[in-house]
Amino acid sequence: MDGKIIVDVKGVSKTYEGGVEALQDVHLAVPPGRLTTFLGPSGCGKTTLLKIIAGLIEPTAGDVLVKGRRISGPGPERAFVFQDFALLPWANVLRNVAFGLELRGMPVPERHAVARTYIAEVGLAGFEESYPSQLSGGMRQRVGLARALAVDADILLMDEPFSSVDEQTRRKFQEDLLALLGHQRKTVIFVTHSIEEAVYLSDRIVLLSRRPGKVSRVIESNIDRSGSPDDIRRDRNYLDAVDEIWRTLKAYLP
Amino acid sequence: MLVFGAWEIAGRIPISLAFPTFGETVAALLALIADGSLIKAYASTLQPLLIGIAVSAVVGVAAGVGMGLSRSLEWLALPIFIILQAAPLAAIIPLITYIYGIGLTAKSLAVILLATPVVVMNAYKGIRNTDPSLIAMGRSFLGTRTQQILKIMIPHARGLIFAGLRLGLAMGFVGVVVAELLITPTGIGDLITYHGSVANYAEMYASIVSIVALAAVTIGALERVERRLFRATGAAA
Numbered sequence A: 001m002d003g004k005i006i007v008d009v010k011g012v013s014k015t016y017e018g019g020v021e022a023l024q025d026v027h028l029a030v031p032p033g034r035l036t037t038f039l040g041p042s043g044c045g046k047t048t049l050l051k052i053i054a055g056l057i058e059p060t061a062g063d064v065l066v067k068g069r070r071i072s073g074p075g076p077e078r079a080f081v082f083q084d085f086a087l088l089p090w091a092n093v094l095r096n097v098a099f100g101l102e103l104r105g106m107p108v109p110e111r112h113a114v115a116r117t118y119i120a121e122v123g124l125a126g127f128e129e130s131y132p133s134q135l136s137g138g139m140r141q142r143v144g145l146a147r148a149l150a151v152d153a154d155i156l157l158m159d160e161p162f163s164s165v166d167e168q169t170r171r172k173f174q175e176d177l178l179a180l181l182g183h184q185r186k187t188v189i190f191v192t193h194s195i196e197e198a199v200y201l202s203d204r205i206v207l208l209s210r211r212p213g214k215v216s217r218v219i220e221s222n223i224d225r226s227g228s229p230d231d232i233r234r235d236r237n238y239l240d241a242v243d244e245i246w247r248t249l250k251a252y253l254p
Numbered sequence B: 001m002l003v004f005g006a007w008e009i010a011g012r013i014p015i016s017l018a019f020p021t022f023g024e025t026v027a028a029l030l031a032l033i034a035d036g037s038l039i040k041a042y043a044s045t046l047q048p049l050l051i052g053i054a055v056s057a058v059v060g061v062a063a064g065v066g067m068g069l070s071r072s073l074e075w076l077a078l079p080i081f082i083i084l085q086a087a088p089l090a091a092i093i094p095l096i097t098y099i100y101g102i103g104l105t106a107k108s109l110a111v112i113l114l115a116t117p118v119v120v121m122n123a124y125k126g127i128r129n130t131d132p133s134l135i136a137m138g139r140s141f142l143g144t145r146t147q148q149i150l151k152i153m154i155p156h157a158r159g160l161i162f163a164g165l166r167l168g169l170a171m172g173f174v175g176v177v178v179a180e181l182l183i184t185p186t187g188i189g190d191l192i193t194y195h196g197s198v199a200n201y202a203e204m205y206a207s208i209v210s211i212v213a214l215a216a217v218t219i220g221a222l223e224r225v226e227r228r229l230f231r232a233t234g235a236a237a
Helices: A046-054 A093-103 A108-121 A137-150 A167-182 A195-201 A229-234 A236-250 B002-012 B022-034 B037-069 B071-086 B089-100 B104-128 B132-140 B145-182 B187-197 B201-232
Strands: A007-015 A021-030 A035-039 A061-066 A078-081 A155-159 A187-192 A204-208 A215-220
Touching: A007 A046, A021 A046, A021 A061, A021 A215, A035 A046, A035 A195, A046 A061, A046 A078, A046 A155, A046 A187, A078 A137, A078 B132, A093 A108, A093 A137, A093 B145, A108 A137, A137 A155, A137 A167, A167 A195, A167 A229, A187 A195, A195 A236, A204 A236, A215 A236, A229 A236, B002 B022, B022 B037, B022 B201, B037 B071, B037 B104, B037 B145, B037 B187, B037 B201, B071 B104, B089 B104, B089 B145, B104 B145, B132 B145, B145 B187, B145 B201, B187 B201
Parallel strands: A035 A187, A035 A204, A078 A155, A155 A187
Antiparallel strands: A007 A021, A007 A061, A204 A215
16 A cells, blocks of 8 residues: 555445446546546446445445545545535525534534635635525535535545536636645545546546446546646647547447 | 405395304404303313323424334334324214213323324424435534434424424314314313304304414414524524
């Protein structure tokens, strides 16, 4: 076990009740401090794989090691961002963001102070007292992100976080996420079905094949991220990577 | 106003000898209050009602939450409450009288039998239908089972629980009047039967109106309590 791997997926298979085989013998090593995306067609089991790493789903076979230790459930070193936000509708933004800390028994003044910091980080300062129903989809997901950041986990697991957010909001959110992660030094595993999103956000893309899902390729793209977001989207390497992934994925389409 | 006007006209026509005008009914109501018989009637009607409602609320919410949380409790208790909900109370009352006599116990039991099932079913559905994604969220942020129940499931279910309590309260009023009419005429049931039997139709209607009004006011008050409670704990929408 060398220090270069933070999440190690070893031979994970998952067969759901009723015989649907979602994942078959998946092997995958995730390096620390980087953003890795799982990309694949609908139903390829990418969310299942993420939830297995999160400890929310038990694999039928195989093991997941996090920092060298075999996991048997959720842990404090991993935080999850949900596709449908999973916010408490009866709690305001402040309480929602502090909820992970509340469950850990942190006293109110401390957890609210931490929550306020991250609410500001994700650009929601001033909305502490708002309720989820008063926020747009994009803002709700910022609350979900702040909640995951607030528990200070090393690994951030994001399950199609922008899929229910409109295109413009999504682009802005992607840019903000990159800026945020630039100074947070987290390991991020990000599930998406958007090729552009995967290439834009990450330089390590894991392509999963159609059900039963297997790792079909791992693509490392070398995009120059020093420029502006628009420069990245016009970058040669960016466009090549999108093309290459599309050609691979096309083979899986019926 | 329109209803009262129509009532006044219908009473004057008259559509039936047993149908007093609105004015006569109001006068009778005031008379019943003045001679203390209405107050005495409610003193006895409210006993089984309050006992029954209190038992239904506590037992009903506890049983419903328990059934929502435990599959084996659900398997055991759900059929009982479904049958109770479907059973016509009037048919069960002779059985209650046979076992528990004609006193306060039997009447409270009638209220409980009518009010509990709806309280139970609502609490049960509220807990069982908790958003699975919120449960996964609680697990992923390392919430314990107790935290999951207290901080996610019960707050999630409280809208349905309160709706159940409101319906249960309404059913409780039905239960107590049915019990007072069918078991032994006491309280408001006695007023209705007595004045009906001696052809004091205005007094009979006044008694009926009073219990309907009391039920409406109580349910409205519960709704207000619910709204205040939710605002205090921060559920704006």
